[in-house]
Amino acid sequence: MEMANDKYRDVVADSIANYVARVPKALDARTSHAAKSVLVDSLAVSLGALGHPAAQRARRHAYRFPMKEGGSVIWGTLQRTTPELAALTNGVLLRSYDYNDFFVGKRNSGHPSDMIGGVIAAAEWAGASGKELLSAIAVGYEIVAAMFDSFSTYPGGWDYTNLTSIGAASAIATVLKLDAPQIREALAMTVVPHLASDEIESGDLNARGDLTMWKRFNGSDAVRNALQACLLASVGVEGAVRPFVGKYGFIGKLALKEDTIPELLQLLNPEKPLSRVAETYMKRWPVGSVAQSAIQASLAARAQIKDLSQIKQLRLFAEEGAYEHLVKIRENPFQPISRETADHSLPYIVTAAVLDGFIRTESFDPERVLQPSRQAFLRDKVTVEPAPELGSLAGGKLKRAEAGYLSRVEIELNDGHVIKGEARPFPGHPKNPFIDADLEAKLRENAAPWGGEERIERLTDQLFSLDTLTNTRSLTELLAFDAPIDTPVQGEELAES
Template structure:
């Protein structure tokens, strides 16, 4: 019996076989919802400082190139994927999936958009490339944990993005396999980017890995070869005892893209539930905030490790604040909302927020651990000086795959992010374009609509 092909080749053959014709309607609908949500997250970050810094150093386009969202600047597919990826990531408002590891599979959408645009592709091709990226990354997340090895989950970009690019460009499975390992061997990213005091590096983890991975796909398309057993090496050298190459499912029986969760608030996903609970307490605390004696935030233990370490009690920048359990709860209790505008204004540094932040006691809830070990629940208890106790619990936040946003709620989220940048008319036309994406002969109208009107651009 001949040995099985390398896992890189099997993953590439899986991607090559993805087509719109074999996708159920609900899967196509899920893909379009995620594309719309991702475009909203990108447009909402239009003026993010890290993005503008990235765009300032872009190379000139090698025709036909691809465009940056918001500014419409044309550059290479690599450059556009990097800038647009940073836009998507900056607000921390994009999707999330977790199992053995965690990931934000929508970070593949900027790469898909840039590569399909470069190739002059259509809406159908974009859907196929997006589904390919989601399916491979999610299945890798199910099989292997980068974070358990001390790496960040954005390490997956090196393996996944060349498959996205190859799908967009119509590469053979053989070429895509080499692209995947050429990218994968390069991008084991240190987990430090999401621990302690965070930095602008958070915004570029996946985008920069993905941009270079597009170049790996180009090399593979030109005949450049890579170590085809890179997946096996990764599992063999770094995986835990129950992680092995055979656990990477490459079936067509169930499309994992349908199990992705969305966010209602622009913060780390583990904070969605406690923030929702805090917002529900806001009306009862109106005019009584000076009476607050203590605040108890009940969450799962892994949330404490990520979002309640010492640096999170004194956030000085947006990157740390949107990963801070105490700061986000304080803002939600005070304002009855948590939006990107509060972060943009530095609300987390205001004296009233800092006072409440210092009163937050994060604890691991044994009942949550017992009943909801795989969820992201949260509860907030507020004790007033007169002994009165107020409490709100959110076991499943809105947007979770088990409690999904309906289409109207998703459109409202998109409009809130997009309209201040491109206007109500363009936002409505983007929604209509994406909802009919499989019929669109070109992506040019979408890129036009996602460009800020000329009169609203800076000098």
Template sequence: MTQTERIAEFANSVSFNAIPSATIDRLKLHLLDAIASFVWAQFQELPANVKKALTALSPDGIMPADHLAQLYTTYIRYPDFMDNFLAKESTCHPSDNIGILLAAGHLEEIQGKDFLTAMAIAYDVECRLTELFPVMIEGYDHTVLLSFSATAGAGRLLGLSREELTNALGIAGCSFNPVVTSRASYTSQWKGLVSSMVNAGCMNILSIAKQGITGPEKLFEIPEKGLNAIYKQHLDVDWSKEDFSIISRCSLKTFNAEVHAQSVLELISELAAAHRFAAGEIEQVDITTFLTAYHIIGNGEYGDRTVVYSKEQADHSLPYLAAVTILDKQVYPQQLIADRITSPDVQELLKKVKVHTGFPLHKPVKVAGMLDPYTSAYPDKVKCKVEIVLKDGKKISGEKETYKGFYSTPLTYEDVQQKFIKLNESYVDRESANRIFTLVSNLENASVKELLDAINFR
């Protein structure tokens, strides 16, 4: 069997009862976390503009399912406050899958058990592919892999046969190969919207495949022209052996910032609380981190992160995030608005933040990864060291290797409820919030329609 056939068979063979109860609880946690962003985004300008653009394509006012998949994914993705799965050479946002699964609820009557089953399938497929087929090392965006997981999960909900789903996976794999350029500095708004376009296309493809349109069965395996050859890798997974344990390695965010910054920001918060220094006393902030963090948010391969004037650049700039955490004691959406980003205090302080790895050489990557203790521990740990040098010569330092929300020290359901409330207290009353909390915690006994009714406010 080919890899697309195996993924299709896996997606169609899983039953709700076969998914461990601990995994179901973890999925509910991540679903509520995604819904917190989904609700908040409905009241923000950029997602509202996306909705306006998509509505303009639907003169009768009824948005088709592919556009809903795009809109719902925009809602979840835009805040950049969602979950992550970290692999040695790549990362992904498994909650990117949720938008298309919710959109499927406009096409079919879907029960909560079926939704959670599809969510487990999608999470497992994307995380496993991220671990074993890390396209980012070849310059492609991790949303390449979303095309397979979103298609598998939504295909299950929409009742595609194994043959139809195999075709859909082949078509999706040929059609969506975004490049990592959107994440490089200076980072644009498209960084947070790529996954929404992938999901729109996948919903469209599922409808086409259901009508018998075929795609390449040997998508990965075709010599020279298959994905194995194109990405210079080899995918050989026995999907029948997946037990969903990989989902327990997904992490959530405490700070509204890129995932690799989380342990640094938590450490800075702890140091600031313990030593109570003022920002004006700081001479320099030295941050030691692992290679992936350095490259993406610390002035490495993804470019200069010291020029910061927009949300998208700010939440991917470790110098900015460190500075604003020192000043504001938190990173939430209010730290990512233009007025805060351009304030003289944070602009001056971010220039004092220096980021480096634990080993001075960064190439060859495999050698650097072995010699640098911070990099060698990743992704099982997210080690960092922060040293704050004050103008009077005093040095304040500490180290961390995890953070609250990392998979080894996860947030609780109550923690995510508080995150929801903090994000949305200006927009949603407590009665509406409690309704959402109850629905998600008991989703196996509810329907997707009930959930959609509860979370759509605009």
């Protein structure tokens, strides 16, 4: 029997499971604070997106499966649903405005905070303490960081969520106190049934001229699947025997190289304390990561201009990755027609920053995007060029990210004077990190319009003292409120809840 077990052993599944079960869950002060910061940032983003069309549709689905007792809160409402549906529904909020954190590893990048909705739903359902929630988040980020360093999803055309789901399963398993054999089965049921294609990043536009709405669901769907896998494993359900290294397993399907497995195993050292949640990048503005430096440079230049009518030309010089992602591969980036085409257009993003003096979620409202004067400025006065000296594709994404996805701006006035916005790491970058006041401001700015100043002040206090809470439900009670968030979407009347 032992020979059979050895023959069908999956070293990746076993190693991750053993690591998650064995790694000490006590956090040092730096890691605990980083986990709290992730929660503050994630809830700021989530509560600010309560009115987004994708979030409304997710709630319409969840409302059909109410739970009067138990279950998990549907954020921004007084209703509850199953933990899995709460993970899906609340997780959509995180990706609605492309405003949550991101992590760049040696071989992959993505948004580890996708897991937050699912981890909170599991903690609420299980009655976990605040300290246990923080530890689970730290475990999840540790696994995501290791996966991003070891594996690339790009060769097979797969989405990053295939890797973040493994971190989510690890975090949720920690909350649910699964043992190593159960964690192994949960991992098997996470990675084999739910391979996600990167087709959502194709840039194809739907009938409304938007990118696919599923981009707002893909992360939370992966986390929902991870939560379901953990719940199934907790009652004895078993997954594939060799989910990672089998003939048709995860590594083979994603066209990953098996020679990266030793690197992953080396990273999964339970003797080292949890720490990598502190390495995540955060965003000051609700657009993709590669546009953050460009916004900073544009706002800095704009602050020096007294009369915007005197602008003759706005020239943006962007590192090659930003140019590739937000100009070259986009359809008509100088003529956006919707929210999604605008917030994925580097020319429009810098135009909005200069004309308005800010970038907020309303910067991409269709009526603002389509203003004739704005479209004319964008068409006639804005140029964007790749600047390999700021970051090159050949140098790799990690190097560009570590520099800060740099962009610089030159604004030429009618009198020939040129005003410059320098290329610098953006707020939230490890070289220009948020302080607590920045996080509090982001939470207040995004969440107070929905939850009210008093509630958000209490939420802020509770998040920064989370390790003193005996039950996570004290936190989720503050996320349960009756906000006016269910309104007609795209001409449809929302179903009664």
